[in-house]
Amino acid sequence: MSLDLSNYELRWPAPLFASEGERVLRVPNRWWEDQAVWLLTEAFAGTTVVADFEELPNSPAPSDDPWASTTPGWGERQGRDKRDWLIELVGRASELCRAVEPRPYWPQRQGRGLSHDGSTPRDSRRDFERIVSDFADSGYLVEVFGEDCVDDPTELSDADASRVIERRLGIPDLWPLSPATWDEDTFFGLIEVFHDLLSRPRTRRFHSYAGCGWHHSEFHNGPARLLYRSKVNELLREAGSEYELAAEGEDLGRLVAVTDDARSALVDHALTGSTPDITARVRHAVALFRARGAGAESKRSAIVALAGILEERRALLKEQLGKDEGALFDIANRYDLRHRRADQRGDYDEAFLDWIFWWYLGTVELSNRLIASRIGG
Numbered sequence: 001m002s003l004d005l006s007n008y009e010l011r012w013p014a015p016l017f018a019s020e021g022e023r024v025l026r027v028p029n030r031w032w033e034d035q036a037v038w039l040l041t042e043a044f045a046g047t048t049v050v051a052d053f054e055e056l057p058n059s060p061a062p063s064d065d066p067w068a069s070t071t072p073g074w075g076e077r078q079g080r081d082k083r084d085w086l087i088e089l090v091g092r093a094s095e096l097c098r099a100v101e102p103r104p105y106w107p108q109r110q111g112r113g114l115s116h117d118g119s120t121p122r123d124s125r126r127d128f129e130r131i132v133s134d135f136a137d138s139g140y141l142v143e144v145f146g147e148d149c150v151d152d153p154t155e156l157s158d159a160d161a162s163r164v165i166e167r168r169l170g171i172p173d174l175w176p177l178s179p180a181t182w183d184e185d186t187f188f189g190l191i192e193v194f195h196d197l198l199s200r201p202r203t204r205r206f207h208s209y210a211g212c213g214w215h216h217s218e219f220h221n222g223p224a225r226l227l228y229r230s231k232v233n234e235l236l237r238e239a240g241s242e243y244e245l246a247a248e249g250e251d252l253g254r255l256v257a258v259t260d261d262a263r264s265a266l267v268d269h270a271l272t273g274s275t276p277d278i279t280a281r282v283r284h285a286v287a288l289f290r291a292r293g294a295g296a297e298s299k300r301s302a303i304v305a306l307a308g309i310l311e312e313r314r315a316l317l318k319e320q321l322g323k324d325e326g327a328l329f330d331i332a333n334r335y336d337l338r339h340r341r342a343d344q345r346g347d348y349d350e351a352f353l354d355w356i357f358w359w360y361l362g363t364v365e366l367s368n369r370l371i372a373s374r375i376g377g
Contacts, residue, residue, distance in 0.1 A: 003088050009045040009099035016226050017043045021090035025083065031203070033058070036086055038204055042138060045099040056082045124239040125179035125187055131231050132177060132194055139201040139216030140224055150210045168193050188255055188292070191232055195245060195253035198224040225253060243292055250287035257290045263358060270365040273372050281305055282364060289357050299353040306360040307332040313367045320370060328363060331356055
């Protein structure tokens with residue numbers, strides 16, 4: 001029996017839901033169902049998925065291998081239960097529809113009311129506040145801000161939370177968030193700070209006494225940061241920003257200049273498949289080049305770092321490219337990049353620095369593959 005996925009809308013990236021779902025299925029005690037309900041509540045739009053899960057019979061005690069139900073015929077022998085259902089849902093995560101914003105309603109179609117096309121920087125700041133508030137409501141800030149409980153009346157205050165942020169940004173009184181008061185540097189600073197502060201609570205329990213509410217525990221920052229980057233980068237794209245939060249590299253979680261998909265893929269490839277020393281140098285070069293507000297000097301330094309790697313691999317490149325190998329180093333040596341001599345050429349547009357950087361990064365990635373093929377061969 002296959003699940004009907006047509007009424008399920010996934011709010012999370014599918015790989016994140018799959019990885020967190022697999023982790024829940026490995027929980028070796030009876031609390032796994034509570035964690036499953038919390039995951040489904042967070043990851044899907046609406047309550048349909050949770051309702052379908054809770055209508056199923058309880059699972060038998062998990063075996064040493066929680067994936068045993070994937071064995072052919074297991075479902076027929078045991079009957080369809082919660083664990084069997086969740087295993088199929090997690091396994092088919094890539095087939096799930098993503099939840100999207102509703103199509104424009106009448107006022108928007110008539111050019112009235114709010115629309116993303118008419119967003120202003122101030123609108124983006126309010127949208128960002130809503131994103132952070134949603135995370136806070138789900139317990140993602142409990143690890144750093146704390147959580148009130150009637151049984152443990154520790155005095156938590158907005159001032160305490162503000163001091164947590166102030167220690168990182170050096171700006172006081174930023175909590176509760178007040179978008180109307182932010183300049184651009186404060187706004188961008190908060191985007192980066194909350195990337196580092198959020199942690200996903202994988203477990204929650206409801207404390208009914210005196211209406212205390214939900215308490216959260218078992219925090220993990222990896223899923224939180226991935227989800228946060230997804231939401232914030234979508235917001236920045238809709239606002240037409242030229243920046244996004246980096247998903248890898250030395251500048252992970254920092255705002256960097258937006259590049260096209262092909263160049264982003266090149267960065268991913270260049271940061272894998274080499275020795276830790278080379279990878280660290282490439283990571284540093286990429287961070288220098290794409291940092292928010294990176295100027296000509298930072299870009300020159302990034303190019304010089306890549307040129308140093310290519311210099312070390314010059315024999316390999318000459319073997320593969322023949323005399324054409326010299327053209328790579330003519331650029332670095334004859335232009336105003338690393339030696340900075342008076343006879344070097346410096347009267348070229350800064351856009352050429354972008355061209356040289358991506359050319360050199362592509363060549364580093366090529367040399368990584370050449371070395372890997374030698375080792376593999």
